[in-house]
Amino acid sequence: MTGDQLPGWRETATKNSIVEFAAAVTDRDSPDFVPEPDRIAVFDNDGTLWTEQPLYAQLAFAIDRAAELGHPTSLEKLHAGGMAALIELVTLTHAGITTDEFDALSRNWLASARHPRFARPYPQMVYQPMLELLSLLDRSGFSCWIFSGGGTDFMRSWTADVYGLPPHRVIGSVGETEFRSGAGGPELIKSAAIQVINDGPQKPSSIHRHIGQRPIVAAGNTDGDLAMLQWTAASPYRTLELVVHHTDAEREYAYDRDPILGSGTDQILAAASDRKWTVIDMAADWSVVHPPHA
Amino acid sequence: MTGDQLPGWRETATKNSIVEFAAAVTDRDSPDFVPEPDRIAVFDNDGTLWTEQPLYAQLAFAIDRAAELGHPTSLEKLHAGGMAALIELVTLTHAGITTDEFDALSRNWLASARHPRFARPYPQMVYQPMLELLSLLDRSGFSCWIFSGGGTDFMRSWTADVYGLPPHRVIGSVGETEFRSGAGGPELIKSAAIQVINDGPQKPSSIHRHIGQRPIVAAGNTDGDLAMLQWTAASPYRTLELVVHHTDAEREYAYDRDPILGSGTDQILAAASDRKWTVIDMAADWSVVHPPHA
Numbered sequence: 379m380t381g382d383q384l385p386g387w388r389e390t391a392t393k394n395s396i397v398e399f400a401a402a403v404t405d406r407d408s409p410d411f412v413p414e415p416d417r418i419a420v421f422d423n424d425g426t427l428w429t430e431q432p433l434y435a436q437l438a439f440a441i442d443r444a445a446e447l448g449h450p451t452s453l454e455k456l457h458a459g460g461m462a463a464l465i466e467l468v469t470l471t472h473a474g475i476t477t478d479e480f481d482a483l484s485r486n487w488l489a490s491a492r493h494p495r496f497a498r499p500y501p502q503m504v505y506q507p508m509l510e511l512l513s514l515l516d517r518s519g520f521s522c523w524i525f526s527g528g529g530t531d532f533m534r535s536w537t538a539d540v541y542g543l544p545p546h547r548v549i550g551s552v553g554e555t556e557f558r559s560g561a562g563g564p565e566l567i568k569s570a571a572i573q574v575i576n577d578g579p580q581k582p583s584s585i586h587r588h589i590g591q592r593p594i595v596a597a598g599n600t601d602g603d604l605a606m607l608q609w610t611a612a613s614p615y616r617t618l619e620l621v622v623h624h625t626d627a628e629r630e631y632a633y634d635r636d637p638i639l640g641s642g643t644d645q646i647l648a649a650a651s652d653r654k655w656t657v658i659d660m661a662a663d664w665s666v667v668h669p670p671h672a
Numbered sequence: 673m674t675g676d677q678l679p680g681w682r683e684t685a686t687k688n689s690i691v692e693f694a695a696a697v698t699d700r701d702s703p704d705f706v707p708e709p710d711r712i713a714v715f716d717n718d719g720t721l722w723t724e725q726p727l728y729a730q731l732a733f734a735i736d737r738a739a740e741l742g743h744p745t746s747l748e749k750l751h752a753g754g755m756a757a758l759i760e761l762v763t764l765t766h767a768g769i770t771t772d773e774f775d776a777l778s779r780n781w782l783a784s785a786r787h788p789r790f791a792r793p794y795p796q797m798v799y800q801p802m803l804e805l806l807s808l809l810d811r812s813g814f815s816c817w818i819f820s821g822g823g824t825d826f827m828r829s830w831t832a833d834v835y836g837l838p839p840h841r842v843i844g845s846v847g848e849t850e851f852r853s854g855a856g857g858p859e860l861i862k863s864a865a866i867q868v869i870n871d872g873p874q875k876p877s878s879i880h881r882h883i884g885q886r887p888i889v890a891a892g893n894t895d896g897d898l899a900m901l902q903w904t905a906a907s908p909y910r911t912l913e914l915v916v917h918h919t920d921a922e923r924e925y926a927y928d929r930d931p932i933l934g935s936g937t938d939q940i941l942a943a944a945s946d947r948k949w950t951v952i953d954m955a956a957d958w959s960v961v962h963p964p965h966a
Contacts, residue, residue, distance in 0.1 A: 415838065477880055534884050544709065545884025546840070552881055557873035557899050563906040564899070566880055573867070579851035586771055586860055587846055588882065590828050590839025605851050605858070612857040 383514045385665075386507035392663040395656045396511065399618045403594065404518045410616040412594055414519040419595035420585060420606060421508075423526035423533065423550070424636075426599045426622050427541070429503040429668075431631040432494065436532045439487050443471040468529075468553075469570040476565045477531060477555060484535035496668070501540045506669045508597075508622075512541055515595065523547040523593075525584055525606060527577040531568070549588050551576045577602040577641070582609035597622065600641035604649060611653065619655035621646055626661040630668075677808045679959075680801035686957040689950045690805065693912045694812050697888065704910040706888055708813040713889035714879060714900060715802075717820035717827065717844070718930075720893045720916050721835070723797040723962075725925040726788065730826045733781050737765040759866070762823075762847075767864040771825060771849060774862055778829035790962070795834045799916075800963045802891075806835055809889065817841040817887075819878055819900060821871040825862070843882050845870045871896040871935075876903035891916065894935035898943060905947065913949035915940055920955040924962075 387393040402410040403417065424430035433453055444451050449470055456463050472480065493503050512522050522543060526533060530550040537548045552573050555566040576584050582605050585593065596603075596610035597620035607619045623643070624633050634643045650657050660667065681687040696704040697711065718724035727747055738745050743764055750757050766774065787797050806816050816837060820827060824844040831842045846868050849860040870878050876899050879887065890897075890904035891914035901913045917937070918927050928937045944951050954961065 530881065530884070546882060548884070555877045555880060557876045557903070559902075564876070564902045566876060582851045582858070582860060583849045586849055587824065588840060590824070590842070608853075608858045609851070 383517075384507065384510045386510050388663055388665050390663050392656055392658055396514075396618065396620075399595075399616070400514060400518045403616060412615050416591065416594065416615065417515075417518070417520040418589060418591050418593040419515050419520045419522045420581075420589075420593045420597075420610065421512075421522065421524050422598040422600075422603045422606070423524050423528055425624065426597050426603070427504055427508050427512075427524070428500075429493070429496075429505075429630060430636070431624075431633065434528065435488075435491075435500040435503070436528050438491060438500075439484065439532065440467050440471040442487060442491065443483065447471070465572070468572070472529065472531075473553065473568050473570040476560070476567055478565065480531050480568055481535050484532050488536055498668070498671075501536050502669060504540055504669065505622075505664070506666045507664045509541070509669070511597075512543075516542070520595065521547065523585075523589060524549060525576060525581045525588075526550040527575065527602060529553075546588075549576065549584055579605045581606035585609065594618065596620070598646065599624065600636050600643055601645040602636070602641040604646045607646065607649070607655065611655075619650070619653070621650045621655055621657045623647070623657050623659055625659050626664075626667065628661075630660060632661075677811075678801065678804045680804050682957055682959050684957050686950055686952055690808075690912065690914075693889075693910070694808060697910060698812050706909050710885065710888065710909065711809075711812070711814040712883060712885050712887040713809050713814045713816045714875075714883075714887045714891075714904065715806075715816065715818050716892040716894075716897045716900070717818050717822055719918065720891050720897070721798055721802045721806075721818070722794075723787070723790075723799075723924060724930070725918075725927065728822065729782075729785075729794040729797070730822050732785060732794075733778065733826065734761050734765040736781060736785065737777065741765070762866070763864040766823065766825075767847065767862050770854070770859045770861055772859065774825050775829050778826050782830055792962070792965075795830050796963060798834055798963065799958070800960045801958045802916075803835070803963070805891075806837075810836070814889065815841065817879075817883060818843060819870060819875050819882075820844040821869065821896060823847075840882075843870065843878055873899045875900035879903065888912065890914070892940065893918065894930050894937055895939040896930070896935040898940045901940070901943070901949065905949075913944070913947070915944045915949055915951045917941070917951050917953055919953050920958075920961065922955075924954060926955075 384393055402408045403412040405411055421427055424434055515522050528550045530552050533548050533550050534545045537543050554569045554571040554573050556569055557566055592613045593610045594613050594615045595618045596607045599622040610617050611619055624631055678687055696702045697706040715721055718728055809816050822844045824846050827842050827844050828839045831837050848863045848865040848867050850863055851860055886907045887904045888907050888909045889912045890901045893916040904911050905913055918925050
């Protein structure tokens with residue numbers, strides 16, 4: 379491969395570590411060579427592949443839908459109500475409908491909703507440099523997967539178009555679904571019972587369950603991703619761990635704490651420092667943050 | 673493609689329905705054409721891809737391992753003890769060890785254990801005609817997946833070698849796993865808590881969760897597979913539903929009831945008759961059952 383495969387990345391040590399890693403594990407003559415079926419990369423989503431401030435897109439969707447259903451709420455009320463209020467909101471807005479109906483609702487919302495600060499559709503709030511990284515890995519024979527705390531069904535309504543990932547490689551938190559024979563044939567009803575909250579130590583468990591192989595690349599941005607990066611780092615192969623650090627208040631946001639769940643970054647940044655993981659300094663390492671306007 | 677792609681199948685209407693279906697959905701000029709990313713096929717495992725009589729291989733493994741652990745049991749005791757005894761056995765033999773340790777135990781057992789009637793290693797108890805079908809579908813651009821009631825980790829210890837399926841496409845029942853930092857680094861401990869029993873109406877839910885797309889081919893052999901076939905049949909594309917009917921007492925077994933869980937075949941055979949699904953009559957349709965001896 380020739381030419382700059384990561385044009386949205388500045389020529390820093392960060393970019394160099396990524397390009398050098400991809401070259402080494404795909405070079406049959408390198409001691410770091412990894413056979414193609416074992417080239418697995420896992421990514422957190424919110425704050426790692428797209429903007430999660432000032433609130434998760436999925437939460438904005440849920441608040442809008444609650445209002446439509448005649449049960450308006452607000453971010454302030456949710457903060458005051460804690461996890462119980464959040465679960466009530468998810469039950470109201472994500473359950474009791476079929477998977478097909480939910481998919482249509484999510485797609486409709488994404489087509490009209492705009493990010494409050496950047497006034498762009500949420501799918502355009504992805505990070506251009508990370509899109510380039512996904513492409514580089516894909517061209518290098520990797521299978522890229524998402525392991526996010528967000529809802530699987532919500533993500534899958536847009537991730538195929540935006541990231542080019544097939545639905546089976548997009549894994550998040552999930553509720554139970556119930557199979558039933560409806561008027562139009564069999565259908566799956568989304569239930570209020572949450573089965574997996576895909577964060578923290580659950581991420582390696584989900585990776586084992588959904589992939590069944592140890593990744594060699596992992597990227598995250600908060601302590602909720604630490605276990606996933608640790609699990610990856612323990613592979614017998616050479617690995618690459620990436621921590622997206624939000625340092626860019628001008629072009630995006632500067633913060634060290636997840637906006638809703640409150641995960642910090644102390645542990646993951648300490649681990650990165652101890653273990654020489656690659657910290658992506660958004661302000662310094664990226665020449666562009668979001669994709670250019672079409 | 674030329675030549676007989678299904679040499680283990682006799683020249684019957686069953687074989688013809690499979691060959692004709694595969695040709696139609698891959699022919700760009702056919703009204704039945706299906707784009708490659710939507711060519712998803714799902715298979716039950718026990719009794720559909722390999723022999724499940726006189727007892728599931730995984731149960732034979734568990735009984736052998738219980739004896740090794742100083743807690744011998746028998747099929748008779750398990751039948752008498754019902755589901756409670758079965759769960760106790762699974763807890764004893766499948767929990768409290770790391771996923772890596774379990775994988776090694778399973779591989780060791782498979783290398784030495786023999787089927788009680790055929791005296792062959794269990795991985796050789798697969799159905800040769802179904803191996804040919806998996807290959808035909810793979811060459812036709814399908815992604816083939818397994819959705820079985822068996823344990824995911826047990827299956828994955830041999831399905832890559834035998835069926836050529838990557839681990840992420842082999843989905844069964846699963847217990848929870850717990851992430852912890854062990855002496856040798858991070859590890860996943862298999863817990864006794866069963867999270868999903870992947871049978872009956874759970875199969876479409878698991879398909880939604882693990883694939884996120886509707887299959888167009890489904891194969892099963894008991895009423896525990898009915899929901900999976902119904903879910904597949906409701907695809908907007910042309911679909912193929914296959915029911916393996918065990919009619920061959922001489923070369924395999926003749927039965928209409930699952931050996932352990934007791935699922936029958938009344939409902940799935942009735943649905944097949946109503947909906948013109950393809951019933952595979954093992955004695956009539958297959959010229960060979962298990963692979964030839966090496």
